[in-house]
Each structure stands twice: as C-alpha cells, then as structure tokens.
Amino acid sequence: MSKVDFEPQHSRLFIPNFLSLNECRELEFIHKSSSTVGYRPNVFSTTLSHLIATNSSHLVIPFIPIRERLKDRLEEFFKCEYELVIEFTGLISWSKGASIGWHSDDNRPYLKQRHFSAVCYLNSYGKDFSGGIFHFQDGEPKSIMPKAGDVVMYTADDHNIHSVDEITEGERLTVALWFSRDGSHDEDKKLISLLSQHLLHKNVADSYLPLPASGNMYWFSHGQASDCQIGFNICWARLHVLGYDIYISQDSGGDSDVSDLLVVHFYCWQGSALLDKVSNTDSKVVKVTDVQREKISGLNSVLSNDDDFASKVFCNMLSEENRSICFDWSGILAAVAAWEDYALNISQQIHLQFPYWKIHESIYNLQLDEQCSTNKR
Structure with missing residues (x-):
C-alpha cells in the first residue's frame, strides 16, 4: 500500500506517561555510556546496530518491550494492525545549539518509505534542558513541551510538518522509532543478521564491556x-x-x-x-x-x-x-x-530469545519461563 492510498482519520496522537520513569532512566544510562557523534551538529545518537557492533548486544533487550508497546499502540490508533515494520530505533540527544526547521519526516527522496514516526521523551523541559519545544505547523496539539515518559506519534507526511526549537541549555534526550509498510526496510532482519555474526562465537559468560568504536x-x-x-x-x-x-x-x-x-x-x-x-x-x-x-x-x-x-x-x-x-x-x-548482575541477566535473555528471533526474522519479547520450559522439553 502506498502513501497516497492511505488517508488516516487522525494524523497524530499524544500520550502522556507512556514510559515509566525507570524505563526513561535505563535508556538514558545506555545512551550516555554508548552514544557517538550524530547525524547533524550538536546531536548524539545510539542505534541498535551500534550497540551490537561494540560488544553491547545485550543492551538491545531494554528496547524490546518499548518497541512492541509503541508499535501496537500506533497500529491500533491508525487502524493498520499487522501492516508495519520498524524501520529504525535509536536514542537521540540534542545538546546546546541543536535545532531543526520546518520539515516532514519523509521530505527527502530516500525516506519515501517512511510512513509513521514515534518520539518518546526521556527527560523534561525546564528541568533537564531549556529550549527544544516541539511544534507542529498546524493542527492539535500545536506544541509539545517534552516531559519524561510522554510520547507523540504521527504520520510522516505533509500532515505533520514540524520543527524543534534550539536547545539553549542542557541536553534533550529521546528514543525515536520510524515505521514503514515496506518490508524491505525492516530493521529487525538487518539486526538479526548482525546478531548472528556477533553471538556465533560469544559465550553468555564473556565480557559485557563495550568495545570502543573508532x-x-x-x-x-x-x-x-x-x-x-x-x-x-x-x-x-x-x-x-x-x-x-x-x-x-x-x-x-x-x-x-x-x-x-x-x-x-x-x-x-x-x-x-x-x-x-x-x-x-x-x-x-x-x-x-x-x-x-x-x-x-x-x-x-x-x-x-x-x-x-x-x-x-x-x-x-x-x-x-x-x-x-x-x-x-x-x-x-x-x-x-x-552492573555485572544486570548485564548477566540481559545477556542470558538475549541468548535464550535469539533462536526464536532468527526463526521468525523478528525481534520480540518472550517470557523466560516459557523459553526455559520449552528448552527442557
């Protein structure tokens, strides 16, 4: 289905307190200990592929339930259940001086596959940073003052041209997800390929410390x-x-x-x-x-x-x-x-769940009790 075939009744959804404070803090921890220079001035990023490449595959685990909840809620609201794949998942922080002018998330030719966007705020305006207010060009809500745990979802088209004010103090942190109907842009298939290479010769008891990137x-x-x-x-x-x-x-x-x-x-x-x-x-x-x-x-x-x-x-x-x-x-x-206890726990989870991900070519959350009983059989 192309974009022109899809005309949603509503083009955006704002959900307060979608993430718990601890979920926000955990993702903040991952970002501040793993982030690299980002895609534009004064922006820093942590992608799932970067975590895998730097010996931190286990740090993918905290993202999984959040991705699933976001995708389910977005598909429910926009009436497109079972139609979407996740194109990108990443932690993005904007530091002093960063801003972005009016644009839509598909306004470049190489992003035409992008159908929906979701932004989860991990820290709060006025407490952790100044500036950074999110504005839509028209419609409601018109402006969003970021607060830890809040989420905004919207169609990645001209219905949702938006901008972000310049950061004047501190660092604004979000987790961003982009969704597509085009299965060839499925992030999970690429991540599973990377995980296959990384986990093939890695034991669950191996080091959990990240390797520095270039x-x-x-x-x-x-x-x-x-x-x-x-x-x-x-x-x-x-x-x-x-x-x-x-x-x-x-x-x-x-x-x-x-x-x-x-x-x-x-x-x-x-x-x-x-x-x-x-x-x-x-x-x-x-x-x-x-x-x-x-x-x-x-x-x-x-x-x-x-x-x-x-x-x-x-x-x-x-x-x-x-x-x-x-x-x-x-x-x-x-x-x-x-840290060693935390890393061991999530390392065990990724080793137990990965065989299922590989079979289904999809990264999703499984209950460990279910897996353990299956393994015993």
Whole structure:
C-alpha cells in the first residue's frame, strides 16, 4: 500500500506517561555510556546496530518491550494492525545549539518509505534542558513541551510538518522509532543478521564491556560546534561534567578504559538503590599524588580540550554545586557488582530469545519461563 492510498482519520496522537520513569532512566544510562557523534551538529545518537557492533548486544533487550508497546499502540490508533515494520530505533540527544526547521519526516527522496514516526521523551523541559519545544505547523496539539515518559506519534507526511526549537541549555534526550509498510526496510532482519555474526562465537559468560568504536565517532570537533574552534572526546566530557576527573594508570599502557564511563553512568542511574546496599563504614578516601594530578590535568587537556566548552554542551539544569558527584568508593564498587548482575541477566535473555528471533526474522519479547520450559522439553 502506498502513501497516497492511505488517508488516516487522525494524523497524530499524544500520550502522556507512556514510559515509566525507570524505563526513561535505563535508556538514558545506555545512551550516555554508548552514544557517538550524530547525524547533524550538536546531536548524539545510539542505534541498535551500534550497540551490537561494540560488544553491547545485550543492551538491545531494554528496547524490546518499548518497541512492541509503541508499535501496537500506533497500529491500533491508525487502524493498520499487522501492516508495519520498524524501520529504525535509536536514542537521540540534542545538546546546546541543536535545532531543526520546518520539515516532514519523509521530505527527502530516500525516506519515501517512511510512513509513521514515534518520539518518546526521556527527560523534561525546564528541568533537564531549556529550549527544544516541539511544534507542529498546524493542527492539535500545536506544541509539545517534552516531559519524561510522554510520547507523540504521527504520520510522516505533509500532515505533520514540524520543527524543534534550539536547545539553549542542557541536553534533550529521546528514543525515536520510524515505521514503514515496506518490508524491505525492516530493521529487525538487518539486526538479526548482525546478531548472528556477533553471538556465533560469544559465550553468555564473556565480557559485557563495550568495545570502543573508532575515535572519530566519539570526537566532537569544531566542525560540529558552530563557531567554537576546539573539540573533545564526548565519552570523557560526559564524565567531566558530572564532576569526575580522568586518570589512566601506567599499567593500562595509556589506553582509556570504557568500563569507567559505563560504571559511572550505571551508578548515576541506580544511585540511591546502590547506596542502600552498602555500609557507610565501607567508604574509603582515594588520595591522588601530585604526579597523578599532573597526569590527570594532562589527560583532561587531551581528551577534553576545553572544559568550559564541554560543560556548555553537556551540563544539565542543576546548579554548579549539585552537578558534581561526591566520590564514594563503596558506591562505585556496588555499581560494578550491580552492573555485572544486570548485564548477566540481559545477556542470558538475549541468548535464550535469539533462536526464536532468527526463526521468525523478528525481534520480540518472550517470557523466560516459557523459553526455559520449552528448552527442557
């Protein structure tokens, strides 16, 4: 069915509180520990294919129930049950300076296969960022002030020409899904092919730590930063704005450890739940020598060439004193242990579910109890 054959009674749907706060926080954790430079200036992205390519296939699992719920709700509202495939799933964040003018999601020739779009907001206007209000050119709702958990779905055509105001502070985070009636653009078939290559020689007990992508995927250069003539590594800049400095020991051979980034953001996500599990008596003070301080300063100058610029791009709406995290060794150790449990759980899920995905050429959620009983038979 072509687009001209389809004329929906309603062209858009807004649903408040579609995602839980914890779902938002989990996807935020994945994005901030995995994102790379995006498709336009001041935009950063995390796609499912990128997660698979960097040894993080298990991080696909949290997306699956969200994708299914979105697709079911969209097909129900637009009366097109069992007609759509998911063309794209990705986490997209817009930092200070990012904006987009009036357009529709199919206004380029190579996007004519796109029929519907869904945007889930993972953080909130006025709390986590300023600017970034979503506007439709006409119809209702006319404007949407993003709030964590809210979703907007709409037809990707001239009924829904839209724009997004420039981000003036903080970082606006969404999960975006695009849908098509053209099965040749089914994202799942491509992802299953990638998963086949990745999981073929990977044991469930193997490392859950991501492999770094090529350096230019993480380097936010002056070419993307309008009038700024410097750049920085976005992974380490995210740590810097949280109040952490970077130290790479001699034993590491000078190589940065991407696990540091992941554990810190996992710690930020789980926060109070982790601290409830540890005793204050476990806290230790980590002293840094003068030589180490000098190395940290040198590394910061290399990995984040301009501290102020990094903060301007990534800082949130909190006050300066609240934005820094007080280092607590017991909390970090708890985060490492909790991360291992979390990663093992979702790694087991993907290994159990993948054979079913491969048979059906579709990524969907199965109950583990059902799978385990089937495997036993």
